[in-house]
Amino acid sequence: MNKIKNIFLLLLLGVVLFYACDDQTGFQNPFLDIDHEELALADNDTLVKFLKSHYYDTSVDSVKTLIDGKTPLFEDDKLETVSAVRNEIDYKLYVYRTRVGDPSPDTDKGFPSIADSVFTKYSGQAIVNGSDLGSSFDSNTNGAWFSYSNLVVRGWSYGFELFKGGYLKKEANGDPFNGPITYLNGGKGVLFIPSGLAYTSINPNNYSRSLVNANLMFYVELLDFVKDTDHDKDGTPSADEDANGDGDLTNDFSDTDRPTLPDYLNPNV
Ligand SMILES: [Ca+2]
Ligand SMILES: [Ca+2]
Ligand SMILES: [Ca+2]
Structure with a gap:
């Protein structure tokens, strides 16, 4: 029983350490800074x-x-x-x-x-x-x-x-x-x-x-x-679904009902 308890505590410690490193020090992600x-x-x-x-x-x-x-x-x-x-x-x-x-x-x-x-x-x-x-x-x-x-x-x-x-x-x-x-x-x-x-x-x-x-x-x-x-087949070529005109189609979200779906993949807008 003690053995199981020790294993549990070790696992718990591991989880705590993992999150400590990931959150504060950037240790887990070398590209963070x-x-x-x-x-x-x-x-x-x-x-x-x-x-x-x-x-x-x-x-x-x-x-x-x-x-x-x-x-x-x-x-x-x-x-x-x-x-x-x-x-x-x-x-x-x-x-x-x-x-x-x-x-x-x-x-x-x-x-x-x-x-x-x-x-x-x-x-x-x-x-x-x-x-x-x-x-x-x-x-x-x-x-x-x-x-x-x-x-x-x-x-x-x-x-x-x-x-x-x-x-x-x-x-x-x-x-x-x-x-x-x-x-x-x-x-x-x-x-x-x-x-x-x-x-x-x-x-x-x-x-x-x-x-x-x-x-x-x-x-x-x-x-x-x-x-x-025309990715979403709404009749408008994807290249023309660039509402802010910056040449990036992944940052145009005109549909307030679906604010995470870019226009070029959303047939409703
Ligand atoms: Ca389209
Ligand atoms: Ca854009
Ligand atoms: Ca569309």
């Missing part, structure tokens, strides 16, 4: 430094450490800067386009909106120690669909706006439903994403991941997208 505005500035410095010390090697379709005679990514005409506001913090995302995208005229849907579902190939690496690349942590060489509503790396939606999708290759006999599906000439390039638009610890669900608050680089190829994606 981060100033995300400062981090955004530091991340941009890191990304700029990286872009100045690397170039795009077209012979192997890869980002490489800068060598003599090559143009750093930062000075390369193919590099675009995209501004984005998220959680009231200003971010910069860098997009290197090896190919904007060249669909055939009859299949050209233009560029996707920030909210359009995308079908893409990708391979992601973290930028570590300010200037090195980690090994690929996630990739898909066949293509996968992503929706704005379940996107984890938020920077993607800002980056894909700069690429056109490809077109479905018709098979030799002219039957598009016969044989393997191939997309041709989709936009292709590299996204350089600050941590605040990736696995940011602002989002508490991210805090146990190994890539939390890391700047990321993604090779992408946009195969296709759903023009005017």
Whole structure:
């Protein structure tokens, strides 16, 4: 009986200690005290430094450490800067386009909106120690669909706006439903994403991941997208359900009866 009592007391002590650490000291969550505005500035410095010390090697379709005679990514005409506001913090995302995208005229849907579902190939690496690349942590060489509503790396939606999708290759006999599906000439390039638009610890669900608050680089190829994606099927494209016009669809709540459901997922508003 005493043994059971001791075990109970030990368990109780454990619970008390757990809550003490979690609440007051930040011991349980190493990301608790981060100033995300400062981090955004530091991340941009890191990304700029990286872009100045690397170039795009077209012979192997890869980002490489800068060598003599090559143009750093930062000075390369193919590099675009995209501004984005998220959680009231200003971010910069860098997009290197090896190919904007060249669909055939009859299949050209233009560029996707920030909210359009995308079908893409990708391979992601973290930028570590300010200037090195980690090994690929996630990739898909066949293509996968992503929706704005379940996107984890938020920077993607800002980056894909700069690429056109490809077109479905018709098979030799002219039957598009016969044989393997191939997309041709989709936009292709590299996204350089600050941590605040990736696995940011602002989002508490991210805090146990190994890539939390890391700047990321993604090779992408946009195969296709759903023009005017309408998540709640209320007739208004999701991209137009941005009541406060800040380019973030997760912070617009017009329905006072359902104040936690963003407009783009709420068919009533
Ligand atoms: Ca809608
Ligand atoms: Ca908004
Ligand atoms: Ca709606």
